[in-house]
Amino acid sequence: MLTVRALVEDRALRLRPLVAGEPGALDAEVLWVHNTELPDPSPYLRERELVLTNGLWRDAVSAEEFVRAVHGAGAAGVVFGLREQTPVTPPDLVEACRRVGLPLVEIAVDVPFTAVTRAAAAVLAQARTAPLLGRVRLGDALTAAISRGRGADGVLEVVRRSHDLPLVVVDRAGRQLAATDGLRLDDRQSRVVARALARRPPPLEVDLGELGGASLFLVVAVAEVDAALVCLRPVRELDEVQRDALEQAARYLSVDSATRRAVQEIQLRYAHELLDMILSGPARAGEVAARLRAFGVGADGELVVCAVAFTADDPPAGLAEVVSDFFLGEGTATAVAAGSRDVVAVLPWRRTDQDLRACVDRLLALLDRRFPGGRAVVGLGGRAADATALRQPLLRSREACRVLRRRATGPRVAGVHELGAHRLLLDLLPPDTVRGFADAVLAPLREHGPLLAAVRALLRHDGQYAAAARALGVHENTLRQRMAKVEQLTGRDVRRTEDRVDLFLALEAADYG
Template sequence: MLTLAALIGNPALELRLLVPGPAGALDREALWVHNTELPDPSPYVRAGEIVLTNGLWQDETTASAFAANVRRAGAAGIVFGLRTETPATPEELIEACRREELPLAEISIEVPFTAVTEAASVIHTDQRRDALVGMVRRGDALAAAISHGAGASGVLAVLRREHDLPLAVVDRMARPLAAAGVELTPEQRRIVAEGLARHPPPLEVDLGGQEGRATVFLVGAVGDTDAALLCLRPVSGLKKAEQDALDQAARFLSLEVAKQQAIQAIELRFASELLDMILSGGHRAAEVPDRLRAFGVDPSGELVVLTIAFADGAESTLPGLSETVGEFFLAQSLAVVVAGGSQDVVAVLQRPRLDLSELAEALCSVVRKRFPERRPVVGLGDTAASAGELRQPLVQSREACQVLRRRRGAQAVASFRELGTHRLLLGLQDAGTLQGFADGVVGPIREHDGSRAGELEVTLRAFLSNDGHFGATAAALYVHVNTLRNRLAKITELTGRDVARTEDRVDLYLALEADDMSRSR
């Protein structure tokens, strides 16, 4: 590193220190050397440069003014070159540098300024070479850590061998992937995840507390920002070498994150295929035991199914829900298959020793902390004696979850049989029976809507949702009550069911429910 101390320590330059300046000034990194004889070089001298001068400015300004101008420019110090006309450094300049707390050295008559420039060039060359060698060695160590399966923790360990920095890796779902020298709270991880969701992501985040501001080094897998390498120091507190090392490590972390994403994608596909096998029955049912074994679940023992989703009208699951559910069961030391769908997440696992409802309540608590703005609900099915009997518990848990999603209230967990609704009876029917009943009632309505761009089905659903109140339904649909009556009359004509009669209204309601259930299976 180029410093005044390094130049003074070079015997070939014959430099003599006259004013050391404040503590640490001689070891301050210098940007370069700048030869000048201007009375006021401040417009041209860059901060951190070492000023080389022979004092030819003495005819135009005082030593005090010159030293003050150099100090104002932020120079690292002055090297005064002796010459025949000035065999000693002027006392006025020495005193001025003391007042300005500006390091001052003199160079003998025999040594030209070009020697100082050459020495600085050599130092810079060596520094760049060392940095390049260090980067290559660090790259080899990082590659070895990842190839040997050390993961994100191994990457941080390589960094910590060179730089004693507090480090953490957090993904966009606020999950901690690794940490060294620090442990982030869930709230701090959430702050990081929110930062990664911005466009563009910030270079720093404020973690609050003692940690304060942390520098963010983005980790991307396939185009997007998937995680962040955090150094719990602000950018201004990091040296250039530290920033370079962290940036290099972030690039290697991208490989690790991409690998983990590929593994998760394969696991998700295998899990989703398992649900298809269970629901399809027939010859594919024979594949279920092997697929369960692949996830560490014993297919010969009793099995349970939980389905979790968000209430509050959410039409789709949030990214990260499947991972949160999987991590929950992993923390409970339970082997599980977790499959995420468009509206729910299903977990198939061995029947646990803990009461299933208590386990589901604990799962809801964890999910609420991860997604504080949403309300999770969990549906439970009957216990399956073996893998061959999983179909009914799977359907039951999903139906129970759907009922909880539609209900208003604080209930978060319920089994299929506890609900005791019409869906209990519908859930016992096979998909063909359900769809046949639904098509027979709802089919004519949909054919009419499709051919005339009508809204009869929307009208019927709104009418039933508003408990048959004409005024409330018309207001919800933004139509006149007479328009509503005309639409309901058309529905009666097409289906043979009169919404004014209780048994016909029950048929219409059950047909819509059956249609929804058959589509979700």
């Protein structure tokens, strides 16, 4: 920054300060220098300009009048150039500057004003190019960190070397990806950041409780906010250079985040294909084993399948990544696939069922902290001897999860032996047989939407017409008329136990697998 003090400290100019002016005046910013000999230069003088003068105006106005005009225009100070006719700065000029608090500097006879102009230009040029050079150097260091695969940790290390700031990177799922100096946010603080990232637009600052205000610099990947570079300083406490560095770092984190997202998408797609292979049965058993090994999952020993979902909502963003990270933290390589309503994990398990339940309980506790307000449930499908026997555990885990999703209360974990007997029976039948049975019973009703809804409501309310009619919003007689039509079309009378069982199993089979 160009200041009077910066010029005084340039020994080549041989400037001698005579009046320091008001406190801080020597260190205040100077916009430029203005050479004038006008008795009243104020109409042509910009605020914060430094006046260069030889005092040729002294024959027209007094020093007090000249200084009053210069000071009134907001000048940064006066540089008085000595010459042979005035080898000493006039005392009345010194006194006038002292009275109004205007800095006054004396320049030697043999130093031209052009030297001051060149020095001022050099200072301003350096002031303008220094931030640019700083950004270039920072960009080079960040590029090197990313190209060497150091990711978010490498980016933060580069920033820390230039700016001693407490930094942490938190993604939209509330996971802490990197931090400086072992910094760690607790679960509540991470959730505050995650909730902020879900807002549109996200705020620039959040309150982290005992840590105070924190600035957010958004990390955008594939056109959406993926994470935030969090600085544990309020925005107002960051200077322009620090803000610029953090914004630059966030852009480089976006590159790293986009790369991670691309890898994750590939992994999730491969995992989803794995589920298709498993559901295809023995025909693709060899492919299943190979795909599991690609995820680091041993395919020759016992395997278990867990299906994770939320009771009231679709899976929150980032659930698959959180589940994968959890099992990795448990020391278990896992293939995790995201479905439309659940997330499925296939993992080797040679410990006891009690150990598996305990592990799942820890997963639920993590999900409660990471996604507060939701109710996570887990369906367990039992053990598969190896990769060739995963189809039934996969079906059972997802079915158990589907049942749990319907319940607002009660157990949050269900295993295969805790499912209804009808679901176990459906598991034993080939899929084509299950679908064929459902089609045979329900086909006559599918063109009559109200009839299917009537059957579902009556079965859900245990054959109580009044309760079912209230749920449907129709009169009880209307429901009875619809059930008579159901009997006419299907040959099944809901008043008979065996016919009611057929309708119930057909509806369950239609939703199965």
